[in-house]
Amino acid sequence: MAFTRPGAQVGDLQTFKAAFFKALAHPVRIRILEELVHSERSVQEIQAALGLEQPIVSQQLSVLRANNVVVGRKAGVRVRYTLRDQLVADLLDVARQIFNNQLAGTRTLLRELQKEHRQRQSRR
Amino acid sequence: MAFTRPGAQVGDLQTFKAAFFKALAHPVRIRILEELVHSERSVQEIQAALGLEQPIVSQQLSVLRANNVVVGRKAGVRVRYTLRDQLVADLLDVARQIFNNQLAGTRTLLRELQKEHRQRQSRR
């Protein structure tokens, strides 16, 4: 694990927080979370939605599990994953607002982002 | 930069988001942001508050700058840093709530976290 190195000279609480953010800091893991915001999903379903190999998905899920971001519940041969805390959805929303401000000006990403935003609005 | 590797097979928007979270994913950077939530700070001030060497602080500030999390404004010989978007404070707050839920049970970190929480409350 990173950050466990001596000399860091910063409180354990910040180390803990950093580990949490680090758990989100990967494109595949972000995509997985965006799936789970909608509802629970099996590994298969995530795999299909993202178009990735099964081991990759399981690996990234295991990072999210290790950091208590998601929980896996066995259902027969399947494992159904959910967000451990629904506040993660809020976190992603605040992040989205920040990106939205930040990207004002850079066109391509902005269009994608606003598409996401419209989808969120119409879901309310 | 990470994540630019071929084969990632995930949209650029998620890569961008991941980079943002990665910018937060370090204990020193978290501490710096927690300082900046209160008000703008010079490098010196941050350095003093965290008890770290100057180059370390500048290095981490440069990561935050590169990811548009903070902005540095020259003021004579000093450089005053601020959050680029005040929503970062909200983001840290939501994160704090998540940690609070998550740590219910593990005592030491929880006490620290609740101390932070009380401080925030009384500042309102």
Place this chain on the structure above:
DNA sequence: TTGTAATATTCGAATATTCATATATTATGG
């Protein structure tokens, strides 16, 4: 049992991050 579908783990090479030391840069006062 044995087979099989679903998921998880292990391993290693490529790549990225971290942190400390040393060295630049920049702005200002004298």
Place this chain on the structure above:
DNA sequence: CCATAATATATGAATATTCGAATATTACAA
């Protein structure tokens, strides 16, 4: 211009992360 204080950057060794391939585990059905 020169010295100096404040900040930034370069370098490199130690460490961590990533991803794909191979392998393991698990639960159920036949």
